[in-house]
Amino acid sequence: MTHQPIPLLAAQLRSATRALHAEVERTGVMPDLLRGELPVDGYVALLRNLHAIYATLEPALMLRAGDPRVGLVCKTDLFRLPALESDLTALSVKNNWLKLPVQEATLAYVARLLNASTEDPVRLVAHAYVRYLGDLNGGQVLTRAVSRLTEHLRISCVAFYDFGGKTEAANHARDLREALDALPLTEAETTSVVDETLWAFKQHGLIFKALSASSTGPSQDFSV
Numbered sequence: 595m596t597h598q599p600i601p602l603l604a605a606q607l608r609s610a611t612r613a614l615h616a617e618v619e620r621t622g623v624m625p626d627l628l629r630g631e632l633p634v635d636g637y638v639a640l641l642r643n644l645h646a647i648y649a650t651l652e653p654a655l656m657l658r659a660g661d662p663r664v665g666l667v668c669k670t671d672l673f674r675l676p677a678l679e680s681d682l683t684a685l686s687v688k689n690n691w692l693k694l695p696v697q698e699a700t701l702a703y704v705a706r707l708l709n710a711s712t713e714d715p716v717r718l719v720a721h722a723y724v725r726y727l728g729d730l731n732g733g734q735v736l737t738r739a740v741s742r743l744t745e746h747l748r749i750s751c752v753a754f755y756d757f758g759g760k761t762e763a764a765n766h767a768r769d770l771r772e773a774l775d776a777l778p779l780t781e782a783e784t785t786s787v788v789d790e791t792l793w794a795f796k797q798h799g800l801i802f803k804a805l806s807a808s809s810t811g812p813s814q815d816f817s818v
């Protein structure tokens with residue numbers, strides 16, 4: 595009897611999330627963002643919610659960098675928090691973005707990250723995959739979209755998607771995939787990372803829907 599080789603982690607994650615990716619791209623605020631039609635305050639609200647995620651994820655990855663099951667995907671040169679803060683500061687007056695609401699769905703994401711960090715750090719691998727490979731891959735398209743929706747402001751606010759150029763982004767994505775594949779995970783841990791990745795995609799969908807619902811309220815002027 596011949597045994598099929600078990601696909602490496604990066605390939606498993608890609609095939610497990612293909613359908614959900616297609617769905618989440620079309621959910622809530624995402625289509626408007628992609629078309630360059632999201633109002634600036636809607637984009638600031640999105641970044642503010644992503645900030646809450648990265649402000650939890652990145653310290654959690656740092657905390658667990660010494661864990662061999664996690665350490666390889668703790669890549670500080672990919673960290674997005676400084677870029678997010680730079681864009682948010684550029685796009686809002688007197689750091690008003692800090693007063694914007696963090697959606698319940700985002701708070702649930704933050705709670706999940708905190709729980710993973712303390713109880714089951716291997717699940718952080720899923721979140722590093724979802725966020726950083728998403729940013730590295732979708733970044734080129736989204737940079738153009740965000741440039742369109744903010745061009746009238748004449749300020750620079752696309753640091754979030756800037757990894758130093760197309761080649762650099764592709765190299766980072768390759769390195770991250772290799773890091774995922776090199777993690778010494780048991781079969782059970784691999785399954786747990788795949789499950790956590792599916793949860794993370796679905797929860798992004800809920801966040802995007804909540805942001806879309808909240809943006810139908812009265813417009814708040816956070817732009818410069």
Ligand code: HEM
Nearest residue numbers: 604607608618619624628723724727728731732735795798
């Ligand atoms: C409208 C927004 C988006 C666009 C335009 C976009 C675009 C892309 C593209 C072009 C790829 C490369 C696909 C490939 O190599 O076959 C990709 C991959 C990826 N995206 Fe997105 N994406 C978007 C939203 C998202 C969101 C919201 C997430 C996370 C929740 C996400 C997570 C990922 C991940 C993890 C990958 C890597 C897949 C892999 O190769 O394993 N993307 N995206």
